[in-house]
Amino acid sequence: MTTPTRLNTLIIGSGASGLAAAVFLHRLGVKDIAIYTDGLQRGTSLNAGSDKQTYYKLGLYGAEPDAPVLMAKDLSAGGAMHGDIALIEAAASPLTFANLVHLDVPFPHDEFGQYIGYKTDHDPKRRATSCGPYTSREMCLSLTAEAKRLNIPIQENRIAVELLTDKGRCRTTGAIFINTAQSAQGGQCFEIVQAENIIFATGGPGGMYADSVYPVQHTGSIGLAFEIGAQAANLAESQFGLASTNFRWNVSGSYMQVLPRFISVDDQGVTREFLRDYFPSLPDLLNAVFLKGYQWPFAAGHVPGSSLIDIFVYVESIERGRQVFLDYRSDPPDFDFNALNQETRDYLTKSGAHLGKTPLQRLAALNAPAISLYHDHGIDLATEPLPIAICAQHNNGGLAADLNWESTNLKHFFPIGEVSGTHGVTRPGGSALNSGQVGAWRAAQAIALKYQEKTINDEDFLAQAKESHQRFSKPRPATPPAPSDWREDRLILQQRMSRAGAFVRTKEKAVQARDEARKQFIAIKNYDLTALTDAVAIAETIRNRQFCLAQVYYLTAIIEQIEKIGSRGGAIVIDPENGAHIHPALPPHWRLKPENTAWRQKVMLCQPDGDGNPVITWQDCRPVPTTDGWFETVWKNFRETRRSL
Ligand SMILES: Cc1cc2nc3c(=O)[nH]c(=O)nc-3n(C[C@H](O)[C@H](O)[C@H](O)COP(=O)(O)OP(=O)(O)OC[C@H]3O[C@@H](n4cnc5c(N)ncnc54)[C@H](O)[C@@H]3O)c2cc1C
Numbered sequence: 047m048t049t050p051t052r053l054n055t056l057i058i059g060s061g062a063s064g065l066a067a068a069v070f071l072h073r074l075g076v077k078d079i080a081i082y083t084d085g086l087q088r089g090t091s092l093n094a095g096s097d098k099q100t101y102y103k104l105g106l107y108g109a110e111p112d113a114p115v116l117m118a119k120d121l122s123a124g125g126a127m128h129g130d131i132a133l134i135e136a137a138a139s140p141l142t143f144a145n146l147v148h149l150d151v152p153f154p155h156d157e158f159g160q161y162i163g164y165k166t167d168h169d170p171k172r173r174a175t176s177c178g179p180y181t182s183r184e185m186c187l188s189l190t191a192e193a194k195r196l197n198i199p200i201q202e203n204r205i206a207v208e209l210l211t212d213k214g215r216c217r218t219t220g221a222i223f224i225n226t227a228q229s230a231q232g233g234q235c236f237e238i239v240q241a242e243n244i245i246f247a248t249g250g251p252g253g254m255y256a257d258s259v260y261p262v263q264h265t266g267s268i269g270l271a272f273e274i275g276a277q278a279a280n281l282a283e284s285q286f287g288l289a290s291t292n293f294r295w296n297v298s299g300s301y302m303q304v305l306p307r308f309i310s311v312d313d314q315g316v317t318r319e320f321l322r323d324y325f326p327s328l329p330d331l332l333n334a335v336f337l338k339g340y341q342w343p344f345a346a347g348h349v350p351g352s353s354l355i356d357i358f359v360y361v362e363s364i365e366r367g368r369q370v371f372l373d374y375r376s377d378p379p380d381f382d383f384n385a386l387n388q389e390t391r392d393y394l395t396k397s398g399a400h401l402g403k404t405p406l407q408r409l410a411a412l413n414a415p416a417i418s419l420y421h422d423h424g425i426d427l428a429t430e431p432l433p434i435a436i437c438a439q440h441n442n443g444g445l446a447a448d449l450n451w452e453s454t455n456l457k458h459f460f461p462i463g464e465v466s467g468t469h470g471v472t473r474p475g476g477s478a479l480n481s482g483q484v485g486a487w488r489a490a491q492a493i494a495l496k497y498q499e500k501t502i503n504d505e506d507f508l509a510q511a512k513e514s515h516q517r518f519s520k521p522r523p524a525t526p527p528a529p530s531d532w533r534e535d536r537l538i539l540q541q542r543m544s545r546a547g548a549f550v551r552t553k554e555k556a557v558q559a560r561d562e563a564r565k566q567f568i569a570i571k572n573y574d575l576t577a578l579t580d581a582v583a584i585a586e587t588i589r590n591r592q593f594c595l596a597q598v599y600y601l602t603a604i605i606e607q608i609e610k611i612g613s614r615g616g617a618i619v620i621d622p623e624n625g626a627h628i629h630p631a632l633p634p635h636w637r638l639k640p641e642n643t644a645w646r647q648k649v650m651l652c653q654p655d656g657d658g659n660p661v662i663t664w665q666d667c668r669p670v671p672t673t674d675g676w677f678e679t680v681w682k683n684f685r686e687t688r689r690s691l
Contacts, residue, residue, distance in 0.1 A: 054241070057081045057247060059247035064083070068198045070145075081200045086202055099180060101174070101476045114133055115136070118133040120474060124472030124615070127468070127471075129671065142487050146188065147161075169474040205223060206222070207585055219507050220511065240502060245493075247462050247482075247486075248266055248268065251268050252438065253540070255548065258439075259287070259294045259295065265589060269596035272592070277454045279468075282611075286549040286616055290434050293420060305335055306374050308355075308358075310368035313367070321355070324358055343439070350629065375406060399412040443467035451489040460492075462482060470649075526572070528584075528587045535566065543600070551617055563597035603652050604617075610642065619638070619639040620638065621638070622635035645664075647667050648664045649665045649666075
């Protein structure tokens, strides 16, 4: 085992949130820090995008009134979100936005310096802004440049494989990494970091699903935190939507508004336009496709409504085993532009797309870069149909944190960004990126104010680290060797989650999947890792184990949702016996369990019991705080409490 590196704060992950935390810490004078990441080129922030990738913040344009409490109410309007966290995300949003502006992230403003906004999902005001399809990439590039300018050490090729705690599991003390650039011979690839504080910025659980629009460069590591007993919140609340699968991209906005054909192909190569089964006429079908462009994510509240299309795609692909495509090459023979409804015709006409003789020609008129984007990834929409699926995109839940983004049950451990579960059932588009920046700011402030002293006993730490390290490096002759290709286990676990833990949920499938995940977890835990000679294979095998554990947690939360809550947010629950019928042309078992709205007032928590099994508890949502708004009172409190957050 190598000698531990000692730091005040270890930042794990180099997405937009981890990078921001490092920059804020440095500015606040906490300079004994380092970012450890599996790579600056990895993660969601650098690699994901969409039609117009959104950033949400307090309104900074025109005459429309806005204030932190108004924004907090909108952030938490979907329910299951704490109002005080929403208020912090709202209040700090202009500040963290300004930080990005100062770092040259190109958010558009007018000649008076007003930052223009537009309305996004669940947003009654025009708080959303964007730098185009790659807002989070722009953020990452600027933040990385700043971190480098400040000489903040960035250790790449490091995959965290275990978090270390004190004996009582009251706090974190460090982490074990695999350096994938090192040989696995003699355990040389293992590195130990002792850290007073850990900023855990490892992103969402993208690698847990087969059907996923998280970039291929991102997997996530929430299971690391479950292994040390970290409490989680709202794990069942995730977002799913239609995306292309050969190049992972949301087919939202223009991709729908130009009215592509939805076709499916069976294993004999027989093609059909399956949406026709569900609509009385072609214009009705096309008007529904148009609407889908505005309402991209699957939403239980849009069933019946625009989210029926996601269900029809699911039935065709998952239940009937046919591959589904979007086809931009031609219109159906009975296509008649004048038969479309007024809204669709007006939009296409105003955009100059009404003259297009095919969906592709309309797309060229409406949004030509949308075609080039696929072209740049080797896909020619003029000659080939685009394979699609309903894909996992974002987890609203994650690790539970307090008002400083410190874990609710592990001191010195700060989950920020998507791995932190601050959101509720729904959230305004763009609030994920805002939350990551605000969490980074709050965590950095808390560390600067209260956690700069060294409190870890070096000997205790070393003993603990040795014990953990031995678990990886000790041969286990009696147990099966780890398979040489970790991808086999990964595929099994990913397919399981897309089958049972995505947007269509049934109790039977979820329980079966949870039990399978537990079995696979135990099997992988018992692998003899010394059989592996490649550092990447060791790290990814350990990740598989953590994903299985994460699935046990997520599926436990999903089972609770199925039993108590019913259909809400980004998922529906199917109850073939007692549910409400959804659509006459769907198979008879498609009956929806309605939502019990009483649960919107509560946050679902999940934490292991003494045997390591996740247990669900419920917590009442804290309201958006109201204060007397008197300057002298706030100033006095500020002076008295600032040094003791
Ligand atoms: C297609 C798509 C579109 C989206 N659009 C929007 C939008 O319009 N608006 C919005 O607000 N949000 C959007 N999101 C969500 C948003 O992009 C993410 O929530 C956000 O970028 C996550 O940032 P992060 O810093 O938390 O994590 P990431 O950017 O994912 O970074 C995680 C980091 O942790 C590293 N890491 C992970 N595990 C380990 C480990 N074990 N050891 C070492 N390093 C590790 C990764 O390599 C990476 O550097 C979208 C997401 C997707 C997939």
